[in-house]
Amino acid sequence: MIPVFTTPLPLLLAVAVGAYLLGSIPFGVVIARAFGLGDLRKIGSGNIGATNVLRTGNRFAAFLTLLLDAGKGAIAVLIARLAVGEDAAQVAAGASFLGHIFPVFLGFRGGKGVATFLGTLLALSFPVGLAACATWLAVALVLRISSLSALMAAALSPVWMWLLGAERMVALGVMLAVLIFVRHHANITRLIAGTEPRIGRKPPAEKNTPEKNQTEAG
Numbered sequence: 001m002i003p004v005f006t007t008p009l010p011l012l013l014a015v016a017v018g019a020y021l022l023g024s025i026p027f028g029v030v031i032a033r034a035f036g037l038g039d040l041r042k043i044g045s046g047n048i049g050a051t052n053v054l055r056t057g058n059r060f061a062a063f064l065t066l067l068l069d070a071g072k073g074a075i076a077v078l079i080a081r082l083a084v085g086e087d088a089a090q091v092a093a094g095a096s097f098l099g100h101i102f103p104v105f106l107g108f109r110g111g112k113g114v115a116t117f118l119g120t121l122l123a124l125s126f127p128v129g130l131a132a133c134a135t136w137l138a139v140a141l142v143l144r145i146s147s148l149s150a151l152m153a154a155a156l157s158p159v160w161m162w163l164l165g166a167e168r169m170v171a172l173g174v175m176l177a178v179l180i181f182v183r184h185h186a187n188i189t190r191l192i193a194g195t196e197p198r199i200g201r202k203p204p205a206e207k208n209t210p211e212k213n214q215t216e217a218g
Contacts, residue, residue, distance in 0.1 A: 007087040015084060019076040019092035023099025023116060026106050027068035028053050035061045041106075049111040051146060069111070070119030072096060077123035090172050093120035097176055101183055112183045114150040117176055121157060124169055131160040144198040147187035154180040 005012065028048040032040040037056045040048055044055035050069065054062035073096045080092035100116040102108040118136070122129030132153045139149040158173035160166075181188070190196040 005087040005091075007085060011084060012088060012091050015080045015088040016091050016095040019080065019095035020099040021104070022072050022076050023096030024103035024105050024110075025072060025099075026103055026110065027072070028065045028111065029106070031061050031065045031068070032056065037061060047111055048106070050115060066115050069100065069115035070122075073100070073116040073119035074123035077120050081123075086168075089124060090169065093124055094172055094175065096120060097179070101179065112150065113176075113180060114153075117154065117157075117180060120176075121173075124172075125161070125164065125166040127164045128157065128160045128166050128169070131164065132157045135160075140199060145191070145196055146199050147184055147196060148191060151181060151184055151188070 026048050028050065029040045032038060032043070032053055035058055037043070037053070037058060040046075040052060040056075044052045046052070050062045050066035053065045056062075073093065076092040076096035077089045080088035097113050097116050097120060099110075101110045101113045103110040114136075118129060118133055121132050135156050136149040136153040139152045140146060143149070154177040157177055158170045161169045161173045187196060
């Protein structure tokens with residue numbers, strides 16, 4: 001179901017720009033520097049998400065990154081909803097997600113967007129967000145593969161939207177899920193080959209290349 005927006009287009013564009021800029025804040029990079037962990041883009045996989053921050057050995061920094069990456073998506077949605085309405089909330093969700101994966105502050109080279117995705121879902125529809133988080137957790141506990149957990153949570157999110165009475169969000173859910181799959185293309189290749197690292201196990205040491213930056217799930 002494709003929603004029909006009734007909010008004036010200029011107002012929605014303004015919301016989109018603001019949400020994109022908020023989503024573009026690379027909290028992983030900021031937190032890593034604040035904690036004296038160095039340039040996150042030169043550590044581990046080079047990804048800016050919480051998983052790579054965790055590889056520095058600082059769990060608190062990783063937790064903060066996860067919280068802030070999810071929070072920026074949620075805050076963008078809540079502000080847009082409060083200031084404008086539900087149309088703007090959906091636009092803010094999509095724009096903040098795009099900001100995380102294509103941040104203007106990092107030359108449009110961002111993360112995978114999983115935390116920001118879950119944060120936007122929790123703000124848009126708390127039951128849907130909980131279902132998506134539960135999906136991630138269930139897969140992670142059973143199979144111990146972070147990327148597969150993210151892919152399953154993304155793939156099932158439009159289903160949860162439909163089942164939990166948030167049909168108007170389905171088009172947005174499908175769009176974000178597709179982007180998450182695109183950002184995880186290298187992970188999918190390794191999943192098929194059976195070489196994707198499991199949670200709690202460090203991947204083999206390798207050079208920090210653009211291809212390597214696709215190894216994270218966050």
